[in-house]
Amino acid sequence: MLQLQLLILGLCCALSSPLSTVSKSPSRLKNPAEASARVVGPKQALIYDTTLRDGTQGEGISMSVEDKLSVFDQLVKFGFDYVEGGWPGSNPKDKDFFARCASMEDTHRDKLVAFGSTRRKFTKVEDDKQVEALITSGARSVCLVGKASLSQVENILGATPEEGLLMISDTVSYLVSKNIKVFVDLEHYFDGYLESPDYASRLVEACCSSGASAIVLCDTNGGTLPWELETFTKTAVSHPSVVENKVTVGVHCHNDIGMAVANSLAAVKGGAGLVQGCVNGVGERTGNADIVSIIGTLALKMGTQLSEGVETENLTSLSRFVDEVLNRAPDQAQPYVGSAAFAHKGGLHVSAMEKDPTSYQHIDPALVGNVRRTVVSELSGRMNIVKRLQEIGVDGNEDEPDNKDWLNERATAILTRVKKLESIGYTFEGADASVKLMMLHATKRYCPPFRVLDYSATVWDQFIDSASRVLYKKKKTGGGTPGKWGVNAASDSLDEGERATARATVKVQSLYERDWIADDPEHDGSVEKIERLEVADGNGPVDALALALKRALVPSYPFLSKVQLTDYKVRILDNEAATEAATRVLIEFTETETNRKWNTVSVDRNVISASLNALVDGYEYALLEHETFCMLCPADYDEIDIGGWE
Ligand SMILES: [Zn+2]
Numbered sequence: 001m002l003q004l005q006l007l008i009l010g011l012c013c014a015l016s017s018p019l020s021t022v023s024k025s026p027s028r029l030k031n032p033a034e035a036s037a038r039v040v041g042p043k044q045a046l047i048y049d050t051t052l053r054d055g056t057q058g059e060g061i062s063m064s065v066e067d068k069l070s071v072f073d074q075l076v077k078f079g080f081d082y083v084e085g086g087w088p089g090s091n092p093k094d095k096d097f098f099a100r101c102a103s104m105e106d107t108h109r110d111k112l113v114a115f116g117s118t119r120r121k122f123t124k125v126e127d128d129k130q131v132e133a134l135i136t137s138g139a140r141s142v143c144l145v146g147k148a149s150l151s152q153v154e155n156i157l158g159a160t161p162e163e164g165l166l167m168i169s170d171t172v173s174y175l176v177s178k179n180i181k182v183f184v185d186l187e188h189y190f191d192g193y194l195e196s197p198d199y200a201s202r203l204v205e206a207c208c209s210s211g212a213s214a215i216v217l218c219d220t221n222g223g224t225l226p227w228e229l230e231t232f233t234k235t236a237v238s239h240p241s242v243v244e245n246k247v248t249v250g251v252h253c254h255n256d257i258g259m260a261v262a263n264s265l266a267a268v269k270g271g272a273g274l275v276q277g278c279v280n281g282v283g284e285r286t287g288n289a290d291i292v293s294i295i296g297t298l299a300l301k302m303g304t305q306l307s308e309g310v311e312t313e314n315l316t317s318l319s320r321f322v323d324e325v326l327n328r329a330p331d332q333a334q335p336y337v338g339s340a341a342f343a344h345k346g347g348l349h350v351s352a353m354e355k356d357p358t359s360y361q362h363i364d365p366a367l368v369g370n371v372r373r374t375v376v377s378e379l380s381g382r383m384n385i386v387k388r389l390q391e392i393g394v395d396g397n398e399d400e401p402d403n404k405d406w407l408n409e410r411a412t413a414i415l416t417r418v419k420k421l422e423s424i425g426y427t428f429e430g431a432d433a434s435v436k437l438m439m440l441h442a443t444k445r446y447c448p449p450f451r452v453l454d455y456s457a458t459v460w461d462q463f464i465d466s467a468s469r470v471l472y473k474k475k476k477t478g479g480g481t482p483g484k485w486g487v488n489a490a491s492d493s494l495d496e497g498e499r500a501t502a503r504a505t506v507k508v509q510s511l512y513e514r515d516w517i518a519d520d521p522e523h524d525g526s527v528e529k530i531e532r533l534e535v536a537d538g539n540g541p542v543d544a545l546a547l548a549l550k551r552a553l554v555p556s557y558p559f560l561s562k563v564q565l566t567d568y569k570v571r572i573l574d575n576e577a578a579t580e581a582a583t584r585v586l587i588e589f590t591e592t593e594t595n596r597k598w599n600t601v602s603v604d605r606n607v608i609s610a611s612l613n614a615l616v617d618g619y620e621y622a623l624l625e626h627e628t629f630c631m632l633c634p635a636d637y638d639e640i641d642i643g644g645w646e
Contacts (some may be wrong), residue, residue, distance in 0.1 A: 038246040039273030040237065044305045045298055046274040047291065048250065051322065053115045054086040054095075054288050055278035060328075066567070067325050068097050075279075076108050078318050079310035082183075084113045084276075091134030102138035103163060113183065114139035118146045118171040121159040125174040128257040134175065141181040143216070144171055146207075149192035150199040165202060169210040176211035183274075185252060189217040190224040193232050201239065214248040214274050219263055222286065223258030226266040231255075237271030250274030253289040255281060260289035263298055268304065280334065292319050296336040296368055316369035324586070327569045341365070342372040354535040386411045389439055414442045424603055425573040425582050431601035432587075433621035434614075440624070447621045450510045450553060452616055453531065457504040457541040457608050477552040504544035507533045512557040530556060542568060542611045549615055563622045565615070566590040567596065570607060585610040589618040591626065598625070 006320030025205075037044055052068050055061060063071070068085065071608045085101060101112050114137045119128040134142050146168040147153050153164035168184060175182050184207045193200040207215045217236060219229065225286060237249045251267035251274070253260040264275050275298075277291030296531055298304035298314050319337040323330045332340040343367040348480075354544050357364075357372070365372050386407050406437045416437065440446045534552040538544030546565050556563050567588035572581050584603045590596070602613035 006645040018114045023335050025158070025317075038068045039248045041268035041270070041272050041280070042298075042304050043272060043300050045268050046250075047079075047295060047306060047310070048084070048113075048274055048276045049075050049080045049279065049291055050083040050115075050252075050276050051075070051083040051282060053086050053250075054276075054284070055282040056086075057284040058282045058287060059284075059492075061282055061326055063326065064567075065093055065097050065100065068093075069100060070111070071279075071322060071325055072101070072108070074318060074321055076111050078314055079307055080111060080409065081274075081307050082113050082141065083111050084115050087115045088137035089116050089130035095133070095137070098137035098139060100113070109138075109140055112139055113141040116142050116144070118144050118167040119174075121157060121167060125170045128171075129173060131575050135178055135180070139180070141183065141213075142175055143183040143185055144168070144175075145185040145187050146171075146203075147188065147189035147192075148186035148200060148203050150196045152188055152192075152501055161199060161202075165206045168203065169206040172207060172210040172212050182212045183214045183216055183250070184217045185218050188217050188220045190219050190229060190232055191221060193235075197235075200236075201525055204236055204239050205241040206260060208239075208245040208247045208454045212247060214250050215242070216250035216252050216274065216276060217267070217272070218252040219254055219260075220252075222254030222260060224253075224259070224263060225257075226259055226262045229263045230266040230270040231268035233267040233272050244546070248273045249628060250276060252276040254283065255286045255289065258286075260287070261297070264289045264294050265302070267421060268298065268302070279478045280319055280328070280331070282322075282326065288332070292337055293335045300363055300367060312367055313369045325487075327586075329571070336368045337370055342370055347558070389414075389443075391484065403496060410442055417442065421603070425584055426583070426601060426603050431586060431599045432607050433598040434600045434602070434617050434626075437600075437617050437621055447511055448620055449557065450508050450620070452612070453507040453509055455506045455548075455612060456505065457545055461501070480537070502538050502541045502544040503535065504538065504548045505533065505535045506545065506548040506552050507531065508552040510553065531564075532556075541608055542615075545608070546615055549612075549619065553619060557623055558623060559626055560619055563619065564592055565618070573603070581605075583607045583610050586613045587611070587614040587618055589622065592624065598622075599619065 001120045038603070052063070052071060055186065056063055069220070072083055073084060086097055088095045088098045098112075098114060104112075116134040117130055119125040119131055125131055140160040147157060147164060150161060150164075153159055157164065159167070167422070172182050173185060186203060186207070189200065204215060205484075216235060222390065224232075233249065234462075235250065239245075242251060244250060249272050251264055251272045252265040252274075253267075260277075264277060268275060268307065275289075275291070275294055277294050279291055281287040281290030281293075285581040293312070296305065296312055296315055298309070299306055302393050316337040317333065320330055330338065332338045335341060342361055361372065389407060389410060411541065421438075441448070508531070510532065532555065533550045535548035536544050536551055538547050543565075550560055565587060567586075571584045571586075573584055582603050582605055584601065585607065586599060586601050588597055588599050598618065600614045600617035602610040602617065604610035
């Protein structure tokens with residue numbers, strides 16, 4: 001998937017000039033020892049992602065279990081040493097996530113970490129339900145959070161200093177006795193250290209002597225300065241108990257004063273051998289440390305060895321992938337991976353860059369999978385497209401003398417199309433299927449297997465149901481338990497019968513009738529058009545459209561009955577213009593038998609039109625990928641108007 005994302009990224013950046021040749025590649029990275037063998041920075045460091053746990057604390061960040069599973073998979077494939085999946089004792093979603101991970105292969109299970117708290121005060125650790133949930137989650141590693149600030153232990157926990165220490169050491173040794181690797185996040189460590197270096201030292205001692213594999217010093221409030229943080233980290237790394245028990249010291253920084261990345265790197269310089277962070281710096285308040293910038297800097301600037309398999313070249317696609325799943329607009333100016341990170345605009349810079357690519361770039365963008373963007377280079381852009389057309393097998397007839405001209409002509413038209421689409425808000429990073437279809441539709445003699453001739457969608461609802469009016473609506477309709485909120489407490493879902501109802505009609509022209517082809521394998525390639533009008537009700541207009549479209553297509557293409565719409569994301573592209581703004585729709589489809597997934601994208605001022613277009617792309621792609629029928633129809637091409645867009 002990452003590779004696929006990279007390919008697509010390559011297309012979107014087709015306008016870039018050839019990759020520059022600045023800077024050296026990162027030193028080949030050996031596999032650092034396991035955390036239990038003590039990793040000390042800055043020579044080596046383990047990378048630990050907490051996007052799925054701390055990252056989801058960020059405002060506006062929400063992930064389904066499926067989202068979490070797909071991000072988890074990408075993080076493991078990227079090469080993270082540890083991935084914190086969530087807090088199984090705190091909510092059903094995370095519990096479900098860990099249950100799904102329990103049947104995964106060792107490659108994934110070895111990296112998965114469950115987050116949780118130490119036992120409650122004055123409770124036996126064996127009797128603590130939250131600790132029990134950590135064990136039953138099946139995670140092989142657990143990260144416990146414990147308070148490292150004496151005043152917070154006394155004032156917020158209401159515990160004595162001794163009980164604060166016991167809460168941590170009891171829980172660590174109990175989990176270690178269950179054969180679980182334990183990390184301890186020492187919350188408020190740096191503020192706590194300033195308050196009482198003695199208590200901080202006793203805490204470190206308690207963690208190490210009870211069997212923790214790593215202690216993670218947290219700048220929870222994000223207000224510590226890099227030089228202070230480096231000094232305090234050094235003290236922890238050289239703590240006798242840390243050295244004697246071969247414990248790795250880690251760091252976890254928040255970005256409240258814009259120092260999270262700098263602080264994380266300062267800690268590694270001070271000897272921290274494990275860095276926690278979130279992809280793209282998502283997280284509570286101003287966010288966690290951006291692990292993307294941290295990995296780039298450790299590998300390319302500090303010469304730190306990261307685990308084998310970590311390739312900085314995959315950073316850009318990882319960053320875009322996570323943004324896409326989180327339905328977030330990528331930050332153009334994000335260090336290393338933003339689309340503007342290596343963009344050069346006109347004037348002196350461009351002419352200097354032509355002479356020497358190092359003049360305005362700190363590294364070769366290719367080292368992080370990004371590209372330099374300067375003046376649009378027609379030629380290089382076009383060549384990329386030609387290559388892509390050849391890759392998907394629509395490179396015309398090589399024997400024809402004018403084939404090269406034909407290819408160049410198509411590539412230029414596609415390039416113009418890409419530029420135009422990007423200017424109105426398309427992004428193709430998350431929509432591999434749409435990219436392929438766009439190229440096919442630009443290809444002479446390509447016949448889409450079906451066309452939508454017209455469609456309609458209507459929605460009706462008896463009551464408005466904004467959050468503030470749910471109670472009112474419930475009373476009026478009289479459904480469910482009187483006086484309860486509109487969300488059904490038993491099922492945690494919206495009550496059936498209270499949803500808005502939608503109906504859609506779709507009229508489709510299919511180019512083949514499946515039975516007809518089967519009966520006549522020698523058919524001459526001529527096209528039989530069959531029109532079908534279908535209607536369907538759904539939970540919303542898009543659901544109804546998807547059902548009606550499928551209903552109209554399945555008689556011709558039974559394969560489509562196995563295709564499901566599994567995710568639907570909408571983003572408003574111009575927030576200023578609100579409802580008049582363009583809307584981008586991304587749809588994920590899944591083939592139920594093989595679990596293969598693909599994504600399509602469409603942009604329109606009308607959200608229903610954008611949705612319909614993305615739906616059509618998704619079904620068309622399914623047919624091209626999974627059915628065997630010719631997609632080039634020489635005999636009938638001219639007579640079929642496929643709505644060419646030149
Ligand atoms: Zn945090």
